Each structure stands twice: as C-alpha cells, then as structure tokens.
Amino acid sequence: MxxxxxxxxxxxxxxxxxxxxxxxxxxxxxxxxxxxxxxxxxxxxxxxxxxxxxxxxxxxxxxxxxxxxxxxxxxxxxxxxxxxxxxxxxxxxxxxxxxxxxxxxxxxxxxxxxxxxxxxxxxxxxxxxxxxxxxxxxxxAPNLLFTASQPIRSMDDLNGLNIRVPSRNAGLVVEAWGGVPVSMPATDVYNAMQTGVIDGAMIDATTLTAFRLAEVTNYITVGMDTAIxxxxxxxxxxxxxxxxxxxxxxxxxxxxxxxxxxxxxxxxxANTALDDFAATEGKEVIELSPEAVEAFNAASAPVVEQIIEEAEAAGVDARAYVEALGDE
Missing domain, CATH: 3.40.190.170 (Bacterial extracellular solute-binding protein, family 7)
Structure with a gap:
C-alpha cells in the first residue's frame, strides 16, 4: 500500500x-x-x-x-x-x-x-x-376562583372584584360573571393578592403549593364550569x-x-393541594349551590358561543375544532 x-x-x-x-x-x-x-x-x-x-x-x-x-x-x-x-x-x-x-x-x-x-x-x-x-x-386542572378576603358563594359576591385571569377568553368569562378581569402571569399573582392589587385570581389548584398561593388565599370557589x-x-x-x-x-x-x-x-x-387547603384551619373551599352553579354557567354560555363565532368570522375553523375535541 x-x-x-x-x-x-x-x-x-x-x-x-x-x-x-x-x-x-x-x-x-x-x-x-x-x-x-x-x-x-x-x-x-x-x-x-x-x-x-x-x-x-x-x-x-x-x-x-x-x-x-x-x-x-x-x-x-x-x-x-x-x-x-x-x-x-x-x-x-x-x-x-x-x-x-x-x-x-x-x-x-x-x-x-x-x-x-x-x-x-x-x-x-x-x-x-x-x-x-x-x-x-x-x-x-380547572381554573378555580381564589380570593383573599371575599368569599364567593354567588355571582353577586363577585360583582366588581378585580380578578386575575390567564387569557383574554378567561377574562371574558370573568366579566360575564360580574368580575373585573386583570391579565397577569401566574408568577405575579402572589404579590398582587398580598398587596390588594387584585381581589382574587382565576387559577388552578396546583398554584397553592407551586406558587405558594395558599399563603395569600383564604377562599376557593368551585363547582361552576370554568376555563381550563x-x-x-x-x-x-x-x-x-x-x-x-x-x-x-x-x-x-x-x-x-x-x-x-x-x-x-x-x-x-391540584387534587392533593385542594384537599390540603380545605383541611387547613382558617381556609375554606366553597362548593357552589346548584342554583349558583346554574347562574354562573348560564352567564358564561353566551361568551363561549361569542368567541367561537368571532373566531369563525376571522377565518378560523373554530366550530369544527370544538366539535372534534368533543368527539370520542
């Protein structure tokens, strides 16, 4: 070679x-x-x-x-x-x-x-x-209603409260319930609730531990159809x-x-955190009455249809996607 x-x-x-x-x-x-x-x-x-x-x-x-x-x-x-x-x-x-x-x-x-x-x-x-x-x-997990000092047992209790929301769509739902939506990332919720900048937050239960929101939350309202x-x-x-x-x-x-x-x-x-919160002295998980659930869901239903129609008008095949998500 x-x-x-x-x-x-x-x-x-x-x-x-x-x-x-x-x-x-x-x-x-x-x-x-x-x-x-x-x-x-x-x-x-x-x-x-x-x-x-x-x-x-x-x-x-x-x-x-x-x-x-x-x-x-x-x-x-x-x-x-x-x-x-x-x-x-x-x-x-x-x-x-x-x-x-x-x-x-x-x-x-x-x-x-x-x-x-x-x-x-x-x-x-x-x-x-x-x-x-x-x-x-x-x-x-479903977004719930966290509040610092105001328990939410009906839509009337939510009227005028500043509520953190994770998105525009969730904001429209909160607005239909009578709240004032405040767009804010999860990382800012603790300080905003602690200082009274917001009265509460639409957010999921994992944040009770992951973002320590149990420290600034005294009431959590559950039971209504909500944003996920x-x-x-x-x-x-x-x-x-x-x-x-x-x-x-x-x-x-x-x-x-x-x-x-x-x-x-x-x-x-989320399930574990919510159970632990409910078992903590001075904290309360509020399960809405059937009448209150009906009122919340009746208020949000037109918002869902409105958002789908707006998306369709903008050229998004929104209804087909929603229907596909519901098919098993």
Whole structure:
C-alpha cells in the first residue's frame, strides 16, 4: 500500500470512528426551580431524548426565567432561538393562538380527557405553529376562583372584584360573571393578592403549593364550569430541522409523552393541594349551590358561543375544532 493510499484509508477510518457531534437543547421555563414540572415532565423527557438518540441529543433545563424574564416573552424566545424549547401558555400570546385557546372555554374539554383529545387533533392546529414546532400541548386542572378576603358563594359576591385571569377568553368569562378581569402571569399573582392589587385570581389548584398561593388565599370557589388553561412546549424550527429524521421522531414522541405526563401531574397535584387547603384551619373551599352553579354557567354560555363565532368570522375553523375535541 502506498503512503498516499494509506493516508486515505486512515482518514476514512477516522471519519467512520468519529461520533456525531452532540447537540444540547436548551429548555426555558419561567416557573421556579422547585416546580413539580421538573421531575414530572422535564426529567423523563430529557431521559427519553438522550436514550432514543444514543446521547447525541440532550436537554438542559433552565428554570426561573434564567434565559430571560417575562412569561409573555417565552414564545418569542423559541421563535428567535434564545432557547431551542420553551414552556409557556398560549393564553399569554392569545392573538397568535385563537384556535388553540378554544379548548380553554368552559365545557369544551374535560380535564381528565382533554389532553388526549387535543393530541388526537393536533394536526388541526398546524396553521398556528408555522414559526415553531409544537412538541407538547396539555391542559391543566380547572381554573378555580381564589380570593383573599371575599368569599364567593354567588355571582353577586363577585360583582366588581378585580380578578386575575390567564387569557383574554378567561377574562371574558370573568366579566360575564360580574368580575373585573386583570391579565397577569401566574408568577405575579402572589404579590398582587398580598398587596390588594387584585381581589382574587382565576387559577388552578396546583398554584397553592407551586406558587405558594395558599399563603395569600383564604377562599376557593368551585363547582361552576370554568376555563381550563393549556400549556405547551414549542421548539425553534431551525433547531428542530437541524436534527436528523430519526432524532426528530424521538423528540416528537418525547414531547407527546411529556404532554400526557404534564396533564397527569397537574391533575394529581391540584387534587392533593385542594384537599390540603380545605383541611387547613382558617381556609375554606366553597362548593357552589346548584342554583349558583346554574347562574354562573348560564352567564358564561353566551361568551363561549361569542368567541367561537368571532373566531369563525376571522377565518378560523373554530366550530369544527370544538366539535372534534368533543368527539370520542
């Protein structure tokens, strides 16, 4: 073998032996580092991606807004590539996701089956995620009415109170109930309730522990049909397309499992947190009377129809999506 052919053979062998360059995906979340989402969702997802790609793709999680403050900016961080994957609520950038947010309307999905129904119809949302790749979409536990000092036993009790809402749609529901909606991310609710900036919040029961809202809440009202928020994990499109086809398939499957894990975790922790709150001296969970439930639901029903009609008028196939979510 000549020196030239030997060098060529060695170079070829080196190329074959050289492992593919590892890719680290940054995942950004504004929630505190102690939030249960880390162990329930992100750790299993990271493990599945690493194992499924033989360690060629890994995930590094940044909690507490470490890659940038402001929950409402999360979606843009994915678009701009500040992080490859971000967690957020579509309600924080509601104008971008009118179809996605139809699922949060009272009565559209069931908290136990809503995530599976959204995943089964996820292709119907593709037009809203052209700038990113939708990896995960799941619903939380039902949003309840938390108040600091005013117990809500009827719609009259809610009249004129400033109530934090997670999205425009939820705000319209609160307004129909007689409250004054105040748009605010979950991270700001504690201080706002503590200082009296708001009288209460429409929010799910996991926040009693995850955001320590049990410390500033004395009453929680349950029983009416209410908004059920969605969470998503979206990925920078360039980052996704830089992966091989096999790696993309692994990431998508890990994202789907993350959605199911997220839904299960939110429901379980919400139930436990609400039970613990009810058992705490000086705290009260108010179960609305049948008459009060009927009044709340009658007030919100026209809002649901109004939002669907507005979306249809804007060119969104809203009614078809709502009907698909309800089909089993």
């Amino acid at each position: 000549t020196a030239k052919s030997l060098a060529a053979a060695l170079a070829a062998a080196t190329l074959v032996a050289t492992p593919a360059l590892a890719v680290e995906l940054k995942l950004a979340d504004f929630q505190p580092p102690t939030h249960f989402v880390v162990d329930s969702v992100y750790t299993p997802m990271a493990e599945a991606i690493s194992e499924g790609t033989d360690g060629e793709v890994t995930v590094r999680v940044f909690m507490g807004g470490e890659l940038g403050p402001g929950p409402a900016e999360q979606y843009n961080r994915a678009v701009d590539g500040v992080a490859e994957i971000v967690f957020s609520l579509p309600g924080y950038t509601a104008s971008t996701f009118p179809k996605t947010l139809l699922a949060e309307l009272p009565g559209v999905i069931d908290p136990e089956t809503g995530t599976e129904r959204m995943l089964a119809n996820i292709d119907m949302l593709s037009d809203e995620y052209r700038r990113v790749v939708l990896l995960s979409l799941w619903n939380n 928020s969605q969470f998503f994990l979206v990925m920078n499109r360039d980052g996704f397309e830089s992966l091989s086809d096999d790696q993309q398939a692994v990431v998508l499957e890990a994202g789907r499992e993350a959605a199911l894990n997220g839904n299960a975790a939110w429901l379980e922790i």
